[in-house]
Amino acid sequence: MRKFYLIGFTLLLLFDTLGQSSFKFTAMHADPLEFNIDWVIRVFTNHWVYTAILGYIGAFFTWMILLKKAPVGPAFAASHLEVVTVMIASVWLFNETITWERLVGAALIVAGIIFLALAEKQVTSQEQESNK
Template structure:
């Protein structure tokens, strides 16, 4: 497998794991209801199915991240690891009916632009 394929698959998996984790946290919160530091609320969180999905997502993300760090340059890897912000925003709009402000859209574009610029600078340094 070429390095390019390794990075695409690795970062794709990392984004999927991180996005899955954040969506599971959202669903766990919705399942448990409004925050109240009571035994009933804690029971709903601890024994609800979504919190286990979040833990599994974190485990998958950790393993994927550690594997990527062995091979990928740290600057672009760190930046690309934050692409889940974009995917979580998109899922929040599509599936949870949330609305994006212009500031959030601009921030998402800045994240993507930063990752592109970091990747381009890393490519130029390699040559």
């Protein structure tokens, strides 16, 4: 089961990060932002928008498969690791900088996920003991 979660959440993070990064590429290539047909054409003739859509479709199906087996609370929290992975990818793809505030935020996200996972593990252990 542990391998299932590891592979599943890794895929979810990859699909989410692909989707977010692709949307940013789409936005960059569709500049300037104008509410007219030319802008719509620039968006939908760019391959990045389709890569983004594929990323979100992959994330959706991965999420649905994970939710069949994973506890909702920790799974929902773990899905927010995408904020951290997108931040890291943005450094490489878009030359963005990671400030100390972003590092603190990322650390808090990771710490929250760890605490939720530990709490879920403790609850599961207590439920198993009470069922004996």
